[in-house]
Amino acid sequence: MKILLLGSGGREHAIARALMQDTAVAELLIAPGNPALAQLGELVDCDVLDGAAVARVAVERGVDLVVVGPEAPLVAGVADAVRAAGIPVFGPSGAAAQLEGSKAFAKRIMAEAGVPTAMAHVCTDLPQVEDALDSFGAPYVVKDDGLAAGKGVVVTSDRSEAIVHAERCLAKDGGTVVIEEYLDGPELSLFCVCDGTRVVPLQPAQDFKRAYDGDAGPNTGGMGAYSPLPWLPEGTVDDVVARVAQPVVDQMQRRGTPFVGLLYCGLALTSRGMRVVEFNVRFGDPETQVVLPRLKTPLGQLMMAAARGELPKAPLDWDAQAAVCVVLAASGYPGRVRTGDLISGIADAEVMPGAHVIQAGTRMEGAPGEEHLATAGGRILTVVGQGKDLAHARKKAYAALRKIHVAGSHYRNDIAARAAGA
Ligand code: AMP
Numbered sequence: 001m002k003i004l005l006l007g008s009g010g011r012e013h014a015i016a017r018a019l020m021q022d023t024a025v026a027e028l029l030i031a032p033g034n035p036a037l038a039q040l041g042e043l044v045d046c047d048v049l050d051g052a053a054v055a056r057v058a059v060e061r062g063v064d065l066v067v068v069g070p071e072a073p074l075v076a077g078v079a080d081a082v083r084a085a086g087i088p089v090f091g092p093s094g095a096a097a098q099l100e101g102s103k104a105f106a107k108r109i110m111a112e113a114g115v116p117t118a119m120a121h122v123c124t125d126l127p128q129v130e131d132a133l134d135s136f137g138a139p140y141v142v143k144d145d146g147l148a149a150g151k152g153v154v155v156t157s158d159r160s161e162a163i164v165h166a167e168r169c170l171a172k173d174g175g176t177v178v179i180e181e182y183l184d185g186p187e188l189s190l191f192c193v194c195d196g197t198r199v200v201p202l203q204p205a206q207d208f209k210r211a212y213d214g215d216a217g218p219n220t221g222g223m224g225a226y227s228p229l230p231w232l233p234e235g236t237v238d239d240v241v242a243r244v245a246q247p248v249v250d251q252m253q254r255r256g257t258p259f260v261g262l263l264y265c266g267l268a269l270t271s272r273g274m275r276v277v278e279f280n281v282r283f284g285d286p287e288t289q290v291v292l293p294r295l296k297t298p299l300g301q302l303m304m305a306a307a308r309g310e311l312p313k314a315p316l317d318w319d320a321q322a323a324v325c326v327v328l329a330a331s332g333y334p335g336r337v338r339t340g341d342l343i344s345g346i347a348d349a350e351v352m353p354g355a356h357v358i359q360a361g362t363r364m365e366g367a368p369g370e371e372h373l374a375t376a377g378g379r380i381l382t383v384v385g386q387g388k389d390l391a392h393a394r395k396k397a398y399a400a401l402r403k404i405h406v407a408g409s410h411y412r413n414d415i416a417a418r419a420a421g422a
């Protein structure tokens with residue numbers, strides 16, 4: 001089959017890598033892609049936020065399946081346009097993508113479906129915000145209602161910092177802010193493949209959201225991840241499917257906006273039980289980089305089955321090896337980042353056994369014949385290590401990462417350290 005993949009980040013590089021290992025995938029087109037994706041398929045020129053343009057390319061090129069990587073095209077309704085052109089899509093409709101596009105909408109669906117989540121107040125002015133903050137008390141959790149690339153949430157014990165963030169969210173067009181009860185306990189990410197009615201879970205992963213070691217610093221899109229989770233109580237995945245993913249998929253179906261694609265359940269295992277922290281309507285980044293290398297079931301066929309509403313009930317096949325990934329971030333990330341720095345050492349990292357490099361914020365720069373790889377975004381790349389357990393996988397990821405050099409870049413040293421017993 002011929003697949004058109006939308007996106008340009010590490011998540012899409014990891015998806016493309018897995019798709020190319022599926023013997024049923026004959027050809028991959030990618031828009032807009034990045035230098036690493038250009039090695040795995042043909043880059044096509046197309047505005048991925050323009051549904052009509054994406055549908056046109058898919059029809060003209062005889063594509064069998066469109067896979068939408070990021071949330072922005074989904075929320076913009078790109079999957080609807082492609083589906084209307086008669087082409088299967090792995091990715092929800094604009095209406096179903098509101099599960100990520102609006103935190104207030106997600107709260108409403110969870111209430112309707114009886115899914116456990118943090119108590120929340122949806123606020124549209126400052127007095128409401130102050131009341132909500134004071135009723136929950138510290139630590140305060142303040143969330144931008146809309147899409148914010150992983151940077152819309154502030155968790156702080158400083159009331160004035162909470163208010164400053166809330167004001168910033170309220171100042172936006174249609175500004176709405178969600179104030180939540182603080183959830184304690186470890187977090188996990190569970191990806192569920194959905195076909196509108198059925199739910200098939202992938203293996204869980206854990207993401208490291210804060211910028212610096214010891215979970216210090218601001219929230220980011222994610223600084224590293226690992227899978228599997230040896231500390232996870234037995235039965236947790238089944239429990240999440242039964243109490244979270246399936247009820248949400250059932251509720252979306254009942255509302256006439258079925259969910260097809262990937263439902264990312266972000267969960268906290270609190271002292272009072274499991275709670276949903278957030279939903280995303282696409283694969284997580286960087287969790288995808290550790291989950292997909294472990295998946296043995298062919299990904300292209302799995303996505304096609306979901307897109308057609310024909311997901312098989314059988315559980316998926318998994319590699320017993322563990323995977324750990326570490327993100328290399330640009331100078332300044334998650335604040336204002338510098339771009340255009342030279343990236344060296346990727347080839348040296350890739351020859352390390354059990355390691356590979358996933359590119360995200362990279363581009364080719366320089367005069368023809370003298371091009372080199374340079375930084376082009378906050379999260380530059382992810383180094384993935386695989387090994388017989390987390391300790392081995394972790395060692396491989398860090399050994400390979402140390403071969404790569406980018407001026408001013410930074411990474412966390414403690415990814416998967418506790419879980420690996422390091
Ligand atoms: P979100 O974008 O909603 O996933 O939030 C990003 C991150 O903020 C989460 O992964 C958590 O680490 C943290 N967070 C979000 N909501 C809460 C909450 N209610 N209590 C504690 N931490 C939270």
Ligand code: GLY
Binds near residue numbers: 150221222283284285
């Ligand atoms: N790693 C978190 C996310 O993709 O939103």
